[in-house]
Amino acid sequence: MIMYNPLHPAKNMDLRQIVYEKIKQAIVSGIIKPGEKLSEVELAEKMAVSRTPVREAIRQLAKTSLVTLTPRKGAYVSLPSISDAGALYELREDLEMFAAALVSVNPPEKELKEFLEIFKHMGNDTDPQKYLEEDRRFHAFLYQSSGNRFLMNSLQELVDVINLYRPYSLGDTEYIRHLAEGHVEIIEALLARDEKRVREAMRAHIRMSRARLEAYLNTHTSERLPLRP
Template sequence: MTSNPLTPAESTDLRQIVYNKIRDAIIMGIIKPGEKLSETELAQTLAVSRTPIREAIRQLAQTGIVRLVPRKGAFVTLPTEKDVNDLYEVRIALETIAVKRICKKGPKEELLRFREYFASVDHSTDPNAFLLQDTAFHSFLRNSCDNRFLNQFLMETYDLIQLYRHYSIKGVDLKESSMEHVRLIDAILEKDEERAIRLLQNHLEGARDALLAFLKDALPASEAD
């Protein structure tokens, strides 16, 4: 995993840097789901005033990563089962469009590099290393679709999904998940759009189910429902 982003912020574009640092800390699981964000503590940690912290928290609330509770403060979002189902419904629809476009003109060298990695994964692979490659691959699909609006919408759904992947990945068979990636890449390379879409949808439905299983086991019934 990369180094802790919660280090003093040094940049002329302070607001964006502070936003990125807090966002990355949440995505990486350093600030955990359900945890309260303390403006004072974050300002001290990042060596900035509370103003850019407050602005970053408001911006994060707009993306859905943070939830603002009146008179209580800001908390990292805890999803419900409906949230997960709704989020994956959107993700599957958008990534399906991305894969359809990539099948027509996907960058071959990049696809082959991902294929080589996923084909090498076994049960001894570090889950965090796998997660980084999985994230990179799906980001590649998003970035390669040549549609800036689709790219933006998918990027926002990825941020929310990544909140919980560090936890739900524990229940995933990395070897099987990697072979799903390999089969998907092969279908894209062969420009078999119908097969690629089917494989992508099955893969994402499995990821959704793993996340739902994690939430069911990890959260109180009142929060998971």
């Protein structure tokens, strides 16, 4: 007699998770832009799946604030608002200052020196996508290196929304150099194991990003904000 195994691979669940991750990545990377409507039919066709896992993925994404469900209109990729940006970056500032302070106790020198070389060689002529990629990698590395799993989990819950907002914080490309210099200051403070300096550098970096984001949102009030390529 063959017994039913409740731990048998859940293929349908796997498919739903795959669809969810693919749509989420398309949103965070800017392939599907803020303000754009999510069509279940089009997404299902592109991924060669039925509409059911797409519908479930969209509902799940709505819980993360990446997607907004509008009655009788459908689902849209969330548009950043000034009030939401302020609330998010206030929380981000506190959490990332704490994470960086924890890392300063025993900084992973090899990886930090590699990041230091990357950001030292960035300027206003740096490809914005390259900066964003390294920026995401660096902050994710700090989260993981904090050694506090509860803090890391809290930051991981926010990271998708932070990544949605990140491209707007660039402003014009002239700010890439300033933002890269902020990373250099954070890393040098970490390598010096100077917790106070680390906190101040992280606060300054997050506040600069927030200021650029709010300035951009203040001057772009159309229904669909253009995401930087």
